[in-house]
Amino acid sequence: MELLSGADMIVRSLKDQGVEYIYGYPGGAALHIYDALFRQDDVKHILVRHEQAAVHMADGYARASGEPGVVLVTSGPGATNTITGIATAFMDSIPMVILCGQVASHLIGEDAFQETDMIGVSRPIVKHNMTVRHPSEIPTLIKKAFYLASTGRPGPVVLDIPKDMTAPNERFEYSYPDKVKLRSYSPAVRGHAGQIKKAVDMMMAAKRPIIYAGGGVILGKASPQLTDLAHKLNFPVTNTIMGLGGFPATDPQSLGWLGMHGSYESNMAMHHADLILAVGARFDDRVTNATDKFCPGARIVHIDIDPTSISKTVPADVPIVGPVDSVLKEMLSLIKESKVKPDPDALDAWWKQLNEWRGFRTELYQKSDKHIMPQQVIEALYKVTKGDAYITSDVGQHQMFAAQYYKFDKPNRWINSGGLGTMGFGFPAAMGIKLHYPDAEVACVTGEGSIQMNIQELSTCKQYQLPLKIINVNNQSLGMVKQWQDMNYESRYANSYMDSLPDFVKLMEAYGHVGIKVTKLEDLEPAMEKAFAMKDKLVFLDIYVDPFEHVYPMQVARGSMKDMWLSKTERV
C-alpha cells in the first residue's frame, strides 16, 4: 500500500472522491495542505479574496449541480470567516464539505496563535463536524464527511484538521474507502407504504387540492415525479422560493410561489384548499404567516426526508418520512392502479375559482415614465436570456422581483439564500456556477447594498476568467429595509439609504471588467443584449431604478395566508 502524509492524503482523498475544484484561502495551519495541492494537478484550487466567498462559491456550485462543494481554509480568522457561508448552506440544506486548518494538537486549548474552537463555533450550523485525531483516519473521515453532507437531508460538514495531522514527513498507509457505514446514521430510504396509501386516498377524495412544493424537490431531484403527479391529477402547484423550477413556472398548472411575497393566487388557493400536499417543504414562517390562522379547512399530507421538518410548525395529518422522489413514484403507481379518480366536477369548479384569482390582478406593478421599474429589469433579463440562465440572487427587493418575474422552468436554475437571507451570497454563488458551467449564461441579480458585501471577488473573477453578468438593480437604498420603514415606521429611513455609492463603471474598469450604467428604459434591453453578447467579459449592469418601489403582494403581519397588501393602498 502507498504511504502518504496527512496533507497528501487530503488531496488524494478529494481526487478519489471525484472533486475537481475546491475554493479557499491559505494560512499557517493549512500550509502543509496547500503544499500538497501545489504538487499535483488533479484537484484545482480557486483562490478567493475572502473566505466567506469561498463558501458561497462552493454553495452555488452545489445548488446548481446537486454535488457537494468543497472549501479549504486556515484556522482562526480563516475558519470564522466561513461562518456566514456555512450558516447559509445549513439553512437551505446544501451539501458541502469545509476543511479547516487548526493549530497543532499540543497547542489546542492554550489560546495559541490563530486558535479558534471551530467545532464549538460551527456546531449549531452544521449537519455534523469532526476533528482529525490521527493522520491515518483522514481518508475515512473525508469519505464520512461527503457521505453525511450529501445523503438524507443534505448539509454542510466541517472537518477540523490540526496542523500536526498533515505533517509532511510522517507517512501512513493510504486507501480511500468505497463507502462508509455509520450505525448511528441511517436516513430513510423509502416512505411508509401504509401512509402513502392513506395520502393517495385523501388526494383522490380532495375537492380543492393544492401541491405545495419546496426546495426538497430540487435537492431530492424529484421534479420529474412531481410534474408527472401534478399532471396526472390535474392539481395546481405552488412552489416555495426555494423550490422555484421544481415545477415549470410556465406550466398552466403553476400558480407561482407562495408566502410573504408570493402570488395572490397561490396564497388564496392555499388558504381555501381542502388538501395540501406538501413536498419537501418546511412550513417556514415566511410561508405560513400566522400559524394559528393557517389554511383552516385543509388537511395536510407532508412528505419530507427529515422527520423534524414534519409537524414542527404546522401539524401534519399524514406525515410521510422518506426521499421525495421515491415517495412520489410510489404515489404515482398507486394512482395508476386506482379505480377512484378525483371528482372532475369538483376540480373543474376549483380551477374556475383558481383562474378567477389569477385574473384578479391584471396590472402587477405601475410603470413610470420617470424611472425604470425594478420589475422591468427582471422582465428584460428573462427575455434576453430566454428564460434559460442560471440566476443567482442577493437579498432584498431585487431578490423578490427576480423570483416573481423570472419564470423558472427547470430545477437548479434559481439560486438564492432563502433560509438565512444572506446579503453577499449572490455574486460568489454565480462565480461557482460559471466556473463549472462555462458555456451557460450565469447572471447575478443584486442590489447596490448586497453587491458591496463581497465585491472584492471581482478580482477572483479576473484571475480565473469568469465572465458572468451582474445585474445591479440600483435603487440607491437598502430597499427592503426602506419598505418596512415605509410600512411600519412612518418612513423614518434609519440607515436604509446608500449614500456615497462608488462609480461602479469605473470600479469595473479598475478590476479589468466592463461596467455599463443604465438610466433610461429604452436603453435597458439593448444594454442587456450587449452584456450577454460579450461572452468572455464579466459585465456589470448598473441599472438605476425607482428608489421608492415596494414589493407586492405582501402578507399582512400576523394574518392568515390570504391577508395581503397588493399595493401601497390596496389591502385584501
Add this chain to the structure above:
Amino acid sequence: MRRIISVLMENEPGSLSRVVGLFSQRNYNIETLTVAPTDDDTLSRLTVTTEGSDKVIEQITKQLNKLVEVVKLVDLTEGAHIERELMLIKLKASGAQRAEVKRTVDIFRGQIVDVTSTVYTVQLVGNSDKLDAFIQAVSALGVLEVVRSGVSGIARGEKVLAL
C-alpha cells in the same frame, strides 16, 4: 409534562456538547442530565429529564435522533419504567439533633456514609420526589450541602435500549 428521555449515543469527544447545545439552541429546557459510558465503552447512555407540551417533546426526540452520533433513544415516560436518583447530603448533626437526623435517615432508608463529631453525610437513592421529601424533612435540622446525580432510568420488563 415531565419526561425522561434516555439516549444511547456514540462515546465520542464532543457528543455531549451536541446534546446540551441542541437544548439551548432550540429553547428546550433540561432539568437533569446524566451521562456515562455503558458496558460497551464505545457507547454512552444519557438520561435527560425535561418538561414540555407533546409537540415540544416530539420535536425534542426527533431533533435528538437527528444528531449524527445518536444511535437510539426512548421516552421512558411513555411506558412503565424505573427511575432513580442518588443524593449525597451533608447535615448538621450535633447534640440532640444527631439522633433526630439518624431517625429521619432510617425512615427514608438512607445511609450515613461519613461521620464527624458535628456532621453526617447521608446517601439516599430513590425517585426525585423521595429526595425532595427528604430535603423537606431535614430542612429544619440544618442542611449544609446537597449534591444530586440527576435522574437515571430504565424501562420495566423485557424492553431494552441497546444496539
